Amino acid sequence: MADTDSSPAPTTAPFDIRLELVILPVTDIDAAKAFYVDQVGFVADHDVTVSDDIRFVQLTPPGSAASIAFGKGLTDAAAGTVKGLQVVVEDADAVYAHLVARGVQASPVQDLAWGRFTGFSDPDGNTWAVQQLPRRN
Numbered sequence: 001m002a003d004t005d006s007s008p009a010p011t012t013a014p015f016d017i018r019l020e021l022v023i024l025p026v027t028d029i030d031a032a033k034a035f036y037v038d039q040v041g042f043v044a045d046h047d048v049t050v051s052d053d054i055r056f057v058q059l060t061p062p063g064s065a066a067s068i069a070f071g072k073g074l075t076d077a078a079a080g081t082v083k084g085l086q087v088v089v090e091d092a093d094a095v096y097a098h099l100v101a102r103g104v105q106a107s108p109v110q111d112l113a114w115g116r117f118t119g120f121s122d123p124d125g126n127t128w129a130v131q132q133l134p135r136r137n
Contacts, residue, residue: 021058022085024070025077026124032070033057035123039102042068061087080125092116092132106130 026032036042042059045067049055054073060066064087089095092109096118099106106120116132 018065020066022066022068022082023075023077024068024082024122024124024126025075025079026070026122026126027079028123029055029057029071031123033059035104036068039099039104040120041098041102080122082126084127084129086129086131088131088133090132092118092130095130 024032033044033047036059037044040061042061044057045060046056046058048057051073055071056069056074057071058067058069060068068085093116096106096109099118099120104120106118109116109118113134114131115134117129119127119129121127
């Protein structure tokens with residue numbers, strides 16, 4: 001018997017789905033932690049060695065509900081293969097100045113129709129875009 005329900009599929013799930021953790025592949029856990037905490041300004045939430053095979057480091061950008069994690073035994077992905085992570089900030093110029101003052105090679109702020117952007121790569125080549133949303137009228 002054929003399905004006769006012609007009602008449209010729901011456009012959203014009837015529940016929340018929150019992105020809260022992104023795993024980054026890195027080669028040197030301590031160097032990556034120092035870069036993100038000391039230079040970029042992320043908050044160190046956890047650094048736990050579970051076993052000889054597993055170390056879990058979780059860091060959170062200030063004001064974010066989502067975190068990044070890296071460590072030993074967390075992913076088989078090659079270091080530096082995460083491209084295009086994006087965070088949103090109030091002031092791209094202030095973030096650019098913060099990054100450069102701490103030795104991060106950030107791209108100069110660009111004005112685009114969909115916002116103002118700077119960006120950077122971590123020591124392994126994982127890339128980030130930093131967006132200041134356009135003003136809403």
